[in-house]
Amino acid sequence: MITLHEKIDVNRPVEEAFAYVADFRTAQQWDSTTDTARKISKGPVATGTRFELACRYPLGTFALHYTLTRHEPGQVLVLHGTSRFFDVEDEIHFSESATGTRIDYRATFTFRGLLGALAGKFRGGLEKMGRDSVQGLKNALDDKFPAPVLSSSNRRAQQLVFPAITRFTRSGFNKGRKDWLPMSRWMGDKHVVITGANSGLGLATAQALAALGAELTLVIRDERKALGLKQALERETGNGRIHIEIADLSLMAEVERLTQRLKRLEKPIDVLINNAGALFNPRGETSEGFEQSFALLLLSPYRLTLGLKPLLARAGGGRVINVVSGGMYGARLKLPLLEAPREGYSGSAAYARAKRGLMILTEEWAVQWAGEGIVVNAMHPGWANTPGVESSLPLFYRLARPLLRTPEQGADTIVWLAVASEAGLASGKLFLDREPRTTHLFSSTRETEPERAALIQALAGCRRSTPARDCQVVPC
Ligand SMILES: NC(=O)c1ccc[n+]([C@@H]2O[C@H](COP(=O)([O-])OP(=O)(O)OC[C@H]3O[C@@H](n4cnc5c(N)ncnc54)[C@H](OP(=O)(O)O)[C@@H]3O)[C@@H](O)[C@H]2O)c1
Incomplete structure (x- = not known):
């Protein structure tokens, strides 16, 4: 089991930060390992909503299915993810901070089979990935991007x-x-x-x-x-x-x-x-x-x-x-x-x-x-x-x-x-x-x-x- 834990402060009201993260389709905007993300259950985002993410890894992409297991507006989100390589529990707490919102993000991975035995070997890489993702979330919510230009x-x-x-x-x-x-x-x-x-x-x-x-x-x-x-x-x-x-x-x-x-x-x-x-x-x-x-x-x-x-x-x-x-x-x-x-x-x-x-x-x-x-x-x-x-x-x-x-x-x-x-x-x-x-x-x-x-x-x-x-x- 490997747990990643990051905290960020973002310049946004709690309601806005919460709504953005709760619709986990946004992961494709801020998590560099997510290629695409879609909602696969019907109805508004709430406890029980399911998402499917296509995640990149060195040999291609794999599907990661998330279920929102706890959805307390303005306070906490818990998502349970499952894939052929690992299960993951994302627990995300939101609270008011001096700049707007503090987001406390904890992701706990449980690897399957042989990967479980090797987990210690890629802890460093996983921790970097977690830091990058949460930094991506901060950039997304800080929302300070330049005017669009022609590439x-x-x-x-x-x-x-x-x-x-x-x-x-x-x-x-x-x-x-x-x-x-x-x-x-x-x-x-x-x-x-x-x-x-x-x-x-x-x-x-x-x-x-x-x-x-x-x-x-x-x-x-x-x-x-x-x-x-x-x-x-x-x-x-x-x-x-x-x-x-x-x-x-x-x-x-x-x-x-x-x-x-x-x-x-x-x-x-x-x-x-x-x-x-x-x-x-x-x-x-x-x-x-x-x-x-x-x-x-x-x-x-x-x-x-x-x-x-x-x-x-x-x-x-x-x-x-x-x-x-x-x-x-x-x-x-x-x-x-x-x-x-x-x-x-x-x-x-x-x-x-x-x-x-x-x-x-x-x-x-x-x-x-x-x-x-x-x-x-x-x-x-x-x-x-x-x-x-x-x-x-x-x-x-x-x-x-x-x-x-x-x-x-x-x-x-x-x-x-x-x-x-x-x-x-x-x-x-x-x-x-x-x-x-x-x-x-x-x-x-x-x-x-x-x-x-x-x-x-x-x-x-x-x-x-x-x-x-x-x-x-x-x-x-
Ligand atoms: N799809 C493309 O590849 C493409 C490419 C270039 C530009 N566009 C432009 O994209 C826009 C949307 O097109 P679309 O491809 O999505 O076509 P669409 O599926 O036919 O949708 C067109 C919409 O315009 C409505 N409409 C047509 N005549 C109307 C009228 N007299 N009063 C009120 N509403 C009216 C239609 O209502 P009804 O259902 O009642 O007819 C429908 O809701 C259009 O401006 C089109 O020129 C599309």
């Missing part, structure tokens, strides 16, 4: 274009995640609005943020799906602060009514995630006369974000996250025809152009709103296996399926932009896998300053109840 390998990949596109895949995600920093910011006092939260990336984002305790407002167009999702999230996470708002976001009247409802509540919005989207084939127009791609993917987030800006400003450090697409790399802003023309319509081209427009808005708002403490960033998820991709790009889906990311992998950067402290240090950027990326892979897609100004003017000129063909700057 040299991704800079080179962008210059060569093709390697940058290979990063959109699942293997690109796995490559990217190797260098990620812990994400321990407390979300219990944050209010996050997510559009399109019932499917794909929006759903994965809602699940992750609900588990982190954020208050959520989920904007969904189908009431039945919305109610089912709210109940499922509450059951799974124990989060009782999940609200739903019903709105078809392709209709500006509904965007306006949603904005007014949220404004009447006067609840500051810490994070607005403009995620709802679809790729439309064939071309269609909304009942208000707007071409669908333009309405849902550009005019709608434009209106919603501007409408909710006072609530974002009131939050102090509000964040806007615009979900764009790698497809925009092939698109150039086209003025005056922001809306896809009737002749020669391509759903992919209309989609890509609208996402390009949303990227430009991201950059413009970041500059304009810096003085109000609102940061505005965009992200693209790479290629993720979602109902949207399956239904709108069936051929691509069939061919690329083995390469696609899971919805959780696609949504990871949305969650990171919403949660990570250092993500709040960036604004006006496009992210993939938590790193800022170029907004243009080809010089031919670059727009001019007058074109950017014309885009803003065009969007401002599209009035709510004005039929599209009467828009002054965006002829339809």
Whole structure:
């Protein structure tokens, strides 16, 4: 039997430190021997919750199954772990200290078979590993990380274009995640609005943020799906602060009514995630006369974000996250025809152009709103296996399926932009896998300053109840 014992003081309230460690999935963020960690039992984290960790050792990885056997909020956690090499009992005590929280971490290993006889030989290595892990936990909870930057390998990949596109895949995600920093910011006092939260990336984002305790407002167009999702999230996470708002976001009247409802509540919005989207084939127009791609993917987030800006400003450090697409790399802003023309319509081209427009808005708002403490960033998820991709790009889906990311992998950067402290240090950027990326892979897609100004003017000129063909700057 070998016992490791370490104490650390962290600059965080007890409630926050406890919540972070109790969800033992976070071990993959702070314990260098843990490759991945997932919760394998249902329901909120409590006594009886089970976790599965994939731990690294010199010959590969092995599974370590933990059960939370004692969960006394703000005081003590006990986890019993079992693997083919050893059993381990982790006992973690939390108490108030001068700097915030003292964490007293004791791990007792009992090795199996021959390893038990040899245990004394690797005591030194094990003790170092324990010190490193607990130091990793301290770094995670102290949460002082620099602003995100583009790595040299991704800079080179962008210059060569093709390697940058290979990063959109699942293997690109796995490559990217190797260098990620812990994400321990407390979300219990944050209010996050997510559009399109019932499917794909929006759903994965809602699940992750609900588990982190954020208050959520989920904007969904189908009431039945919305109610089912709210109940499922509450059951799974124990989060009782999940609200739903019903709105078809392709209709500006509904965007306006949603904005007014949220404004009447006067609840500051810490994070607005403009995620709802679809790729439309064939071309269609909304009942208000707007071409669908333009309405849902550009005019709608434009209106919603501007409408909710006072609530974002009131939050102090509000964040806007615009979900764009790698497809925009092939698109150039086209003025005056922001809306896809009737002749020669391509759903992919209309989609890509609208996402390009949303990227430009991201950059413009970041500059304009810096003085109000609102940061505005965009992200693209790479290629993720979602109902949207399956239904709108069936051929691509069939061919690329083995390469696609899971919805959780696609949504990871949305969650990171919403949660990570250092993500709040960036604004006006496009992210993939938590790193800022170029907004243009080809010089031919670059727009001019007058074109950017014309885009803003065009969007401002599209009035709510004005039929599209009467828009002054965006002829339809
Ligand atoms: N998956 C990818 O590889 C990928 C790549 C690049 C960009 N994206 C972007 O990621 C975002 C999420 O897409 P996804 O792949 O997760 O697709 P998804 O599974 O189809 O989810 C899209 C979400 O948007 C909602 N939505 C669509 N039209 C709406 C409307 N008129 N009003 C309100 N909500 C509406 C959908 O609601 P319903 O369920 O009611 O339709 C759904 O909740 C989109 O902006 C998409 O462009 C995805």
